[in-house]
């Protein structure tokens with residue numbers, strides 16, 4: 001007869017050696033802003049696809065919160081429609097959707113309404129009772145940032161944030177603050193109710209397979225890390241290019257601009273990942289410590305010299321004539337908001353001293369592309385006399401994040417024949433086909449990580465504040481000297497001339513991504 | 514040619530993102546329903562190699578057919594992303610159609626895939642096709658712009674595409690006049706990243722230049738080179754004089770490097786139909802008089818003759834191989850960088 005274990009189990013020993021992903025604990029996700037665009041386009045489709053791949057625990061439930069009057073049936077119908085329209089896998093599996101919809105309910109209330117939180121608390125308790133969610137909660141803020149503080153405050157005041165047993169987590173959409181001061185204030189408001197360990201700040205770029213692949217590429221393949229430094233790398237270019245304009249987001253964009261919208265978060269995240277040292281392990285905090293170190297080692301920027309801003313005028317993109325930024329809806333005809341930023345950064349550490357990092361982002365550029373390009377130095381000695389080597393560009397390793405995730409390596413190869421002639425060959429790797437599996441959407445990964453309690457791919461407080469500090473320096477210098485030459489690039493071109501000059505000064509050129 | 518030749522899919526689009534998605538699909542051999550084909554499994558194991566982006570601009574359906582044939586033949590040796598622009602600058606309403614296809618060939622066990630996009634534009638969009646080309650190019654690879662026929666230099670499309678291109682390939686035999694040659698030179702000399710120029714017509718002059726150079730390799734002949742008085746280039750009555758100008762420009766440009774200014778005379782030879790038919794180099798000095806001549810002979814041959822101080826001798830005769838557009842283009846695709854001799858000849862021909 002087996003001896004009973006007397007101490008309580010802290011680990012499921014049966015899980016040992018099983019590589020199947022863990023299933024999260026049963027939980028309720030409360031979506032604030034449940035009738036909004038993000039919920040329809042990203043969140044619901046992500047939840048459905050997670051269910052489809054059996055990642056969601058049974059009993060997983062969702063409470064949508066918003067102010068539109070909707071019956072539960074209407075709300076479910078809206079969400080079903082959203083999934084039908086936006087799911088990456090088609091057609092929608094009816095039975096799977098039904099299982100998600102069974103755990104779906106809707107609470108109508110304005111975010112500042114104390115009574116509403118009473119009803120929400122009652123609904124949460126009902127879920128715990130009927131669906132066994134044990135007090136585990138994810139509070140997902142899928143709404144405009146001005147509501148974040150009031151929701152946090154009410155969650156605290158109503159006791160929901162701490163009620164019963166089980167874990168509580170908050171997911172916060174971007175933008176996280178507007179500058180360093182507001183980000184600090186927001187952090188403070190959140191920490192009045194939640195600890196940092198409970199906070200999950202979304203930067204959906206981090207949920208992309210390729211971004212994670214950059215880490216794997218660097219740290220799991222012995223051959224890259226030894227050359228990932230100033231001795232072999234000439235410079236690094238990080239691009240987040242969009243061909244779209246500002247769509248209907250004029251009101252928001254006027255107060256944000258490219259610096260806040262993309263540079264402060266996505267571009268700096270990509271920079272951290274490309275430049276960071278190998279973490280001792282893949283614990284959330286170890287990885288994030290290394291990322292923060294990169295931000296801390298950024299050499300003080302001389303804004304006037306190293307940062308270029310731009311705004312698009314009318315032009316042609318993708319075979320279509322498009323208006324300039326100042327002609328867009330809800331934009332001032334004299335707007336000085338930037339739609340383009342390029343910066344030359346240096347990182348003061350042993351690995352990267354003297355290796356420039358060129359970052360750029362812009363709207364209405366000729367194509368959409370997000371990538372990290374590592375430009376290696378020329379081969380030190382070329383033994384192939386008289387082969388017009390000067391025309392062979394050096395090796396480039398590119399990690400593409402959007403639109404089609406993948407990696408490519410540019411190499412020189414000999415043209416078959418008796419004469420030694422070389423030519424550039426691009427070897428392309430496509431993650432999708434290497435594994436014959438379609439990549440999940442970033443939101444699926446991030447939602448699942450949050451349910452599992454893994455914050456590695458979320459931005460930490462100090463990370464966000466560091467990044468804002470940098471953005472503030474730039475913003476401050478710009479504020480003292482409003483751009484006089486806007487618009488300074490035509491839609492459908494690769495940004496203002498000054499951005500080209502920024503690299504030409506160093507004897508380099510921007511890539512065509 | 515051995516091997517299979519498969520068209521994976523052909524569809525019509527107008528949206529650049531849709532074209533990009535489709536390109537990605539055909540590139541990796543994905544079927545429309547998202548399933549992975551045999552080609553995809555192959556790609557997964559191999560990764561995909563490409564060597565260049567090729568843009569061809571045509572003005573009519575007829576030209577499209579000709580160009581497609583040439584490109585088909587090239588796809589094996591040059592795995593590339595090929596964009597064919599059928600730009601009809603007419604007054605019709607703006608209209609844009611795109612067709613994406615992939616040619617996969619298996620050549621002694623190796624699979625080579627070339628993706629091809631045909632962009633067919635009418636009206637105003639035709640002039641702005643470059644805005645659709647940029648997002649469809651493979652990064653990091655050279656962009657070769659092949660413009661069969663005489664480009665419409667004044668259309669914005671020409672300049673916009675030249676901005677994107679690393680190399681512009683033309684055939685100046687297609688009615689290029691002096692201002693057109695001037696434009697070519699401007700493209701090559703543009704301050705920011707001028708495109709290099711490839712010219713089929715220049716390639717056709719290679720045997721002429723060879724023979725001319727060989728004259729002065731003969732013992733005792735080099736002295737005459739330093740005493741050149743002038744050259745005459747005879748050309749046929751049809752077509753442009755570009756070839757004759759380039760040949761004259763070549764010798765002129767070369768001699769300039771020695772500090773000599775050589776007069777070049779272009780003469781019409783009514784008896785001849787097309788292109789350069791005779792090339793004469795005169796020299797006179799303390800070493801006597803000499804005349805070096807190269808003539809086009811019936812039956813596609815070139816004969817070279819030298820007369821020194823009234824004494825004639827036939828030097829040699831070579832066959833003048835007619836090269837197809839396909840061969841000429843294949844050469845252009847592998848040439849890297851600027852052809853400085855060509856640019857020198859072009860500049861000298863315009864002096």
Ligand SMILES: NC(=O)c1ccc[n+]([C@@H]2O[C@H](COP(=O)([O-])OP(=O)(O)OC[C@H]3O[C@@H](n4cnc5c(N)ncnc54)[C@H](OP(=O)(O)O)[C@@H]3O)[C@@H](O)[C@H]2O)c1
Pocket residue numbers: 032033034035036037038039041065066067068109110111112141142143144145173174175
């Ligand atoms: N949309 C995207 O693709 C996207 C991408 C990245 C990040 N984000 C971020 O995600 C967040 C949400 O964006 P969104 O585009 O989904 O916004 P949205 O479409 O405007 O949705 C806002 C949601 O908040 C609710 N709401 C607004 N005021 C309320 C109030 N006083 N009381 C109760 N409910 C209220 C609205 O509900 P009612 O209208 O029913 O009142 C609606 O459900 C933002 O922080 C945004 O920056 C969005």
